[in-house]
Amino acid sequence: MTRSKKPVFTFEAFAGLTTSLLALLLVVLPAVTLVSGCGNQVTVKGDDTQLVSKDVTKGGREAIYPDDKPSEPDGKVVYEKLSCAECHGTDGKGVSGKTSVDLTSASYMHKQKPIDQYMFLAFGKDGVKHPTTLADISSQKTWNLVYYVRSLAAPLLSAKEYAAVTPVYGANCAVCHGPKGYGDGPLNKYNVLEPNPANFQNYKRFYDRTDDVLFDHIANGIKWEGMPNFLGKEDKTKGIKFDEPYIWKLVAYVRAFHSTNKQIAEANIGSPTVGAPIDNSKEGAKAEDAKPAEEKPADAKPEEAKPQGETK
Numbered sequence: 001m002t003r004s005k006k007p008v009f010t011f012e013a014f015a016g017l018t019t020s021l022l023a024l025l026l027v028v029l030p031a032v033t034l035v036s037g038c039g040n041q042v043t044v045k046g047d048d049t050q051l052v053s054k055d056v057t058k059g060g061r062e063a064i065y066p067d068d069k070p071s072e073p074d075g076k077v078v079y080e081k082l083s084c085a086e087c088h089g090t091d092g093k094g095v096s097g098k099t100s101v102d103l104t105s106a107s108y109m110h111k112q113k114p115i116d117q118y119m120f121l122a123f124g125k126d127g128v129k130h131p132t133t134l135a136d137i138s139s140q141k142t143w144n145l146v147y148y149v150r151s152l153a154a155p156l157l158s159a160k161e162y163a164a165v166t167p168v169y170g171a172n173c174a175v176c177h178g179p180k181g182y183g184d185g186p187l188n189k190y191n192v193l194e195p196n197p198a199n200f201q202n203y204k205r206f207y208d209r210t211d212d213v214l215f216d217h218i219a220n221g222i223k224w225e226g227m228p229n230f231l232g233k234e235d236k237t238k239g240i241k242f243d244e245p246y247i248w249k250l251v252a253y254v255r256a257f258h259s260t261n262k263q264i265a266e267a268n269i270g271s272p273t274v275g276a277p278i279d280n281s282k283e284g285a286k287a288e289d290a291k292p293a294e295e296k297p298a299d300a301k302p303e304e305a306k307p308q309g310e311t312k
């Protein structure tokens with residue numbers, strides 16, 4: 001009498017069975033889905049205008065900082081488009097019976113933070129009846145409006161003033177803050193200064209500063225951060241005395257890193273050379289571009305980078 005052999009369930013057989021089941025599922029599932037979809041049709045509520053709307057993309061109640069410098073002239077266009085003059089007047093002094101705020105008051109405007117003005121215009125303020133802007137214009141245009149309103153009391157420099165202050169900035173400020181205001185002046189080469197000089201291009205930081213604060217920092221300095229005081233001092237080389245009116249010019253010059261007008265846009269062709277005046281005219285810019293590149297001797301060795309902690 002012979003015994004029958006028990007079937008052996010090998011790994012290869014298991015793998016083959018698994019593959020067959022997966023193949024069957026791939027065939028059956030789409031058919032089941034198609035049948036059930038026909039029987040229970042899904043209806044999306046709302047039309048395209050509701051699905052693709054500003055409410056979906058505008059985000060919450062937070063500030064959206066500008067991608068480029070706000071423009072005062074463009075802000076004036078917004079001021080007119082939104083009919084701001086109905087309450088504030090064409091000159092910003094305010095219409096009697098509609099508002100008590102005088103937008104031309106320097107003492108008032110110097111105490112206002114740009115970020116607070118943006119948030120008020122964009123989202124309003126509890127207890128204050130005032131229209132908001134984001135339903136009608138973009139965040140960038142709202143920033144344009146902010147800086148146009150600020151210019152009614154604290155205007156940026158004219159082209160002539162900007163060109164005159166630029167070499168003074170280059171001689172006294174750019175050594176730490178850099179020609180373009182990035183805090184990368186020669187004294188901060190390799191980031192040796194601690195803390196680093198302020199980066200005037202940091203919108204988030206400087207939109208949270210009033211003009212009064214900027215005046216105080218320039219006039220009285222920030223001793224614990226290495227910022228010197230300028231009020232009462234002189235730049236004898238340039239023939240400049242840093243009195244209160246000139247400190248306010250420096251405040252306006254710093255604000256020109258945060259916004260622009262037509263005059264400054266046309267005058268700001270070059271960058272201030274640290275410690276020397278510059279020619280901001282178009283002819284000067286062309287002459288600078290026409291200069292031949294300085295050639296190094298053939299046997300010159302590349303300059304080695306100095307480690308942090310060393311300065312020239």
